[in-house]
Amino acid sequence: DLLLYHPVLNCAEFFGSLRSLASRSRGALALVIASRRSLASLNKDTQQFSRTGSPYFNFFAEIVLGxxxxxxxxxxxxxxxxxxxxxxxxxxxxxxxxxxxxxxxxxxxxxxxxxxxxxxxxxxxxxxxxxxxxxxxxxxxxxxxxxxxxxxxxxxxxxxxxxxxxxxxxxxxxxxxxxxxxxxxxxxxxxxxxxxxxxxxxxxxxxxxxxxxxxxxxxxxxxxxxxxxxxxxxxxxxxxxxxxxxxxxxxxxxxxxxxxxxxxxxxxxxxxxxxxxxxxxxxxxx
Known part of the structure; x- marks a missing residue:
């Protein structure tokens, strides 16, 4: 949640690098991230960085902890x-x-x-x-x-x-x-x-x-x-x-x-x- 408002890290370069690390690591890097926000909400708030491309967080699998x-x-x-x-x-x-x-x-x-x-x-x-x-x-x-x-x-x-x-x-x-x-x-x-x-x-x-x-x-x-x-x-x-x-x-x-x-x-x-x-x-x- 905080990264979406970080003055430096809330940018296309950071989120793009994060996605590259996770998707190209062949399982060597696993991210377990907890958030109060839904995956759809996270994608919506980063849409400005990828208006014509796929969402930055499309490599995430959402698990709702009910x-x-x-x-x-x-x-x-x-x-x-x-x-x-x-x-x-x-x-x-x-x-x-x-x-x-x-x-x-x-x-x-x-x-x-x-x-x-x-x-x-x-x-x-x-x-x-x-x-x-x-x-x-x-x-x-x-x-x-x-x-x-x-x-x-x-x-x-x-x-x-x-x-x-x-x-x-x-x-x-x-x-x-x-x-x-x-x-x-x-x-x-x-x-x-x-x-x-x-x-x-x-x-x-x-x-x-x-x-x-x-x-x-x-x-x-x-x-x-x-x-x-x-x-x-x-x-x-x-x-x-x-x-x-x-x-x-x-x-x-x-x-x-x-x-x-x-x-x-x-x-x-x-x-x-x-x-x-x-x-x-x-x-x-x-």
Whole structure:
């Protein structure tokens, strides 16, 4: 990602040399590169250096590192021996949705809380949730910044419907109504974006929720709650720099304000509610 903005290396000569080294080495040189951006996005941003030729990164094979399957997370946590209880392991899976980085962050935070001698399980999870949120916020913000505005809109619509479904199911807060069907129609318009988000593990299909989608990692829903709060009190939109389609921002603003009771306290309220067991299964309807 950084090379695309490097004042010296972001040039045709460098990328051409990189491709030559990799393609002519007959397997002697293997590049394993991690990026938050898709291969298509990287090719698009270097197209200026090869307007009539093939993309500079056409020798790459893209492998999307999505969420770890449940059994992989179980096996990973088993390496901690008897440090984590069965409830701890369930908690880790729910708040992370199986995201590899988030699993590492929350497992490390929970391990440290045990090291500090905290004996109360509720307090352990409260501290761990807050540590996870603090660590994940920067990563999620970076990923969000790199997403196209349509992807942000898709996730926003899914999050609003998910929040509303949680409120109706748990009777957690004062009941509010907004046009769920309109948001569902919005979701239906974003099928390509949702398929991409599903592949990355940020959303999952769930027929128990209107629109058929939910936010998969709990921590992403917490972070989105805070962003929605900021959006609702701002004249601009956090979805993107480009203006939303006519009426769409007004519709989203009304939706956000309609569930204002549910999100006005931001992520802290959701974290507290989850600790107290009021929103069991926040990352998956049961």
């Amino acid at each position: 969420m770890l399957p449940n059994e992989y997370v179980t096996e990973l946590l088993r390496r901690a021996g008897d440090r984590f209880t069965a409830e701890d392991r369930r908690f880790i899976k729910e708040v992370t949705g199986g995201h590899p980085y988030l699993v590492q962050v929350v497992a490390s935070a929970l391990w440290e809380v045990y090291e500090e001698g905290e004996g109360d399980s509720s307090r352990r999870r409260q501290h761990t949730r807050q540590s996870l949120y603090d660590e994940a916020a920067q990563m999620l913000g970076d990923v969000w910044r790199l997403w196209p505005s349509e992807t942000r809109r898709a996730l926003t619509a899914v999050a609003l419907v998910h929040i509303n479904a949680l409120e109706e199911r748990e009777k957690l807060l004062e009941k509010h109504k907004f046009d769920v069907q309109q948001l569902v129609r919005e979701i239906d318009d974003f099928d390509p974006e949702l398929r991409s988000l599903e592949k990355q593990g940020f959303v999952a299909q769930d027929e128990a929720i209107p629109g058929g989608w939910r936010v998969r990692p709990q921590v992403l829903l917490w972070w989105l709650v805070d962003e929605l709060v900021r959006m609702a009190r701002s004249e601009t939109t956090f979805i993107g720099e480009d203006p939303l389609k006519p009426g769409r921002k007004r519709q989203l603003d009304r939706a956000i304000r309609a569930v204002g009771g549910a999100i006005k306290e931001g992520a802290a309220m959701f974290i507290k509610a989850a600790v107290e067991g009021a929103v069991e299964g926040m990352s998956g309807m049961r």
